[in-house]
Amino acid sequence: MAKQKPSTMLKLLKTLIGVSVIAAASIGATLLYYEKTGLGLASAESPADAPPERKAVPLPAPIFIPLDPFTVTVRNENSQRILYVAITLRTADDPSRRMIVEFMPEVRDRALRKLAEQQPDRVQTPEGRQALVATLSKTLQDPYLPHSKGPDITSVLFTAFVVQ
Template identity: 35%
Template sequence: MADSSKGSRKSWLIIGLLLVLTSSVTALAVYFLMGNASSADASEDAAAPVETPAPIFVKIDPFTVNIADGQYGDRLLYVGLSLRVKDQQTQDLLVDHMPQVRSRLLMLLSGQHADELTSPEGKTRLAAAILGLFEVPLTEPQPDLAISDVLFTEFIVQ
């Protein structure tokens, strides 16, 4: 009976060792497979960095406009701005029609009131109104203009 219990223990010990060994080998294989997959992904990410397109700006030379003010009479607005566009075609069209663009801006700006333009909200509304100027085509036929932002580079109300 002593021999049979020793044999039984020995077989259980071998089975336990085989289970531990199998589990270890499986865990090691999974670790290496997952480690190689993530390092391959990392090398692909490092090899192909995300290229952001260079921004395209159309600079509009600064100009001075008379604006109304209820308290002080006429005041002056000195403004310079740039338009951020998404493609070369839009840039070329705006540059080719710059006198027309400046005329539209002059008409819009001369209708503003000084007290509205001195607040950040007023400048935001003005930028939206400038974007609205380009809803009317500059020429016929005109491709879609891709203007994404109005940036004030100079802004003085005096």
């Protein structure tokens, strides 16, 4: 029995040493990870080394220009339907807003012509509506004479869209 006691003591000692090595390796790896990612204690203790905080730049308020709703007859080879759509334009800046307001009759005419060209089955699909947004955006951003540059329209938004 005297031989079993040192054997169990030796096993216990080996187990404790193994656990200690694993714990030390785990702690070391964790500290290394935190140091490399900037989350470590060193960065918290030395704020002088930290980059200066940037102040948040306030975003400009959105500029929306609602257009009066449109009611248009849209046709395909088999039928004709009514398209009722309300559109709001979002512009990037105030000069674009002023240009749209100043040329509102021409803006509405361009939009009305593009809406009347649509196929009723096509505009009822998400892809068709997305294509209509792209078409309207391009058409409404064309220059309005005598200006050499058109308004900067960032979004064409449908606020009502019905096909009957």
